[in-house]
Amino acid sequence: MNRTLATAIGVALLVALAGCAGLAGSTGDADVGANENAGDDPALDRSIDVTADGEAAAEPDRATVRVAVTATGDDSAAVRDELAAGDEELRAALTEWGIDEDDIRTDRYDVRESHETRDDPERTEYEGVHSYAVTIDDVDAVGEVIDVSVDAGADEVQRIEFGLTDEREQEVRETAIENAMSNADSDAAVLADSSGLEITGAYRVSTADTGVTPYRVSDAEMLAASGDDGDAATGVETGDVSVEVSVNVVYGAEEA
Structure with a gap:
């Protein structure tokens, strides 16, 4: 093998090795970053899990x-x-x-x-x-x-x-959520006190499906309200519409 060919082969090997070294360094940095992110959300040592309901009612607008x-x-x-x-x-x-x-x-x-x-x-x-x-x-x-x-x-x-119209239902739902969270806080406080723990704050919160209960008037009720003349257009009374929400809250806790 002549000197020129040997020199060319040596340069090609050096370039290939340099590329492999650079690739190995990038993968290592990515692994370090992933480990750091995983440590941002550590598991709770102690927790209290509560499910609570909240309800709110309003006059109908539909x-x-x-x-x-x-x-x-x-x-x-x-x-x-x-x-x-x-x-x-x-x-x-x-x-x-x-x-x-x-x-x-x-x-x-x-x-x-x-x-x-x-x-x-x-x-x-x-x-x-x-x-x-x-x-x-x-x-x-x-x-x-x-x-x-x-x-x-x-x-x-x-x-x-x-x-309720969509806009009004959303307003009532928000009140129901507030009531549900208040009930969850109260239940968690009782559980913590009974367990010798102290709540450090809400760690995870989620809501279940909203339940809406309209106010219904049946044919028989309309006839009863209208009297002997059978005029169903009179005497129709309205009632409140209720919205119920369920929340699940995981609270962080520590020894009191």
Whole structure:
């Protein structure tokens, strides 16, 4: 091998070794950094784990009125036609009153043979129902909406559900969370005192799903409230809507 070739091979080996050395140094630095980060969140020597509920209530600012148009007949097509005519009249009356079309939703649509004639080979009768959920943000106008619906051909006023708008529900939920945290703090204090510990602070906090309980008024309750005249548009009372939240809190603790 001549001197020029030997020199070239030596330089190539030096470059390759230098590259390997640099790679090994980068990997080591990365490992050190990972170990340092892992030490930033050490495990607690002592902890108290508490799950607590919190509830808050508010007056409703939204209502959903469920009404239905019904039809019966010897022919299923005739029943469907009657329901279609009722649908057109009801929607027209409600939108004219001021309800947005998007707030009038079909809740149920069904056409089937009547139970009374199902086992009678000599007679066939069909019955149909088209139920609607009508949502309004003015809870004081529930009676008017019922009046408009009945005057437009609704045969049933099935239920009224009083609830909260999204914005109001979020506000009430925040209050429920505050109440849940207060209950958790109280429970943790009792547990710590009973265990000879002292709480150093909240270490980890999480919430579970929110439960919202609307205020519902059934058909029977509306009839009872309306008196002998059967006017379901009067005497409809509202009630508070409740929001419940569950929190889980892990508290750091030390010997008292």
